[in-house]
Amino acid sequence: MMNLDSTVTVAVKKFGAEREQLLPVLQYVVSKEKWLSEDTLAEVARVFDMSAAEVYGVASFYSFLDTEARGEYVIRVCRTISCDMSGKEAIMEALQKTLRISVGETSSDRKFTLLETNCIGWCAEGPAMLVNDEAYTNLTPEKVVEVLQGYMNRT
Numbered sequence: 001m002m003n004l005d006s007t008v009t010v011a012v013k014k015f016g017a018e019r020e021q022l023l024p025v026l027q028y029v030v031s032k033e034k035w036l037s038e039d040t041l042a043e044v045a046r047v048f049d050m051s052a053a054e055v056y057g058v059a060s061f062y063s064f065l066d067t068e069a070r071g072e073y074v075i076r077v078c079r080t081i082s083c084d085m086s087g088k089e090a091i092m093e094a095l096q097k098t099l100r101i102s103v104g105e106t107s108s109d110r111k112f113t114l115l116e117t118n119c120i121g122w123c124a125e126g127p128a129m130l131v132n133d134e135a136y137t138n139l140t141p142e143k144v145v146e147v148l149q150g151y152m153n154r155t
């Protein structure tokens with residue numbers, strides 16, 4: 001039986017079950033549960049009247065498919081062309097150096113996970129990244145270090 005208080009249910013109540021709400025719903029679920037389990041994917045597919053494969057496709061496009069628990073803060077750096085051309089590589093280097101992890105890894109204190117993603121809709125203000133569901137734009141190596149420090153100082 002479906003748990004009425006599941007994260008998916010909460011997300012759907014918040015955003016709705018129209019197709020264009022799929023991304024916010026997935027983002028919400030990932031922000032709460034840190035990853036999408038097979039059961040969650042199946043539940044999302046049921047609610048949105050889509051096949052699990054379609055949901056899987058969207059989730060993997062945005063790097064929302066994790067098979068393991070991620071850090072408290074999941075950083076997703078846009079790797080799509082506008083951001084790539086506006087200096088994404090230098091942003092990634094600054095993140096890797098500051099966090100001492102590579103793309104795909106989680107810091108040993110499980111605070112940060114560093115990932116790449118496809119376009120997150122801030123192309124005109126790239127380079128851009130998400131930290132959980134918070135977007136940061138017009139990034140410079142200095143700015144990402146400041147952003148990280150803000151998260152490091154949170155208790």
Ligand code: FES
Pocket residue numbers: 078079080081082083084118119120121122123124126128
């Ligand atoms: S290309 Fe990076 S946000 Fe669109």
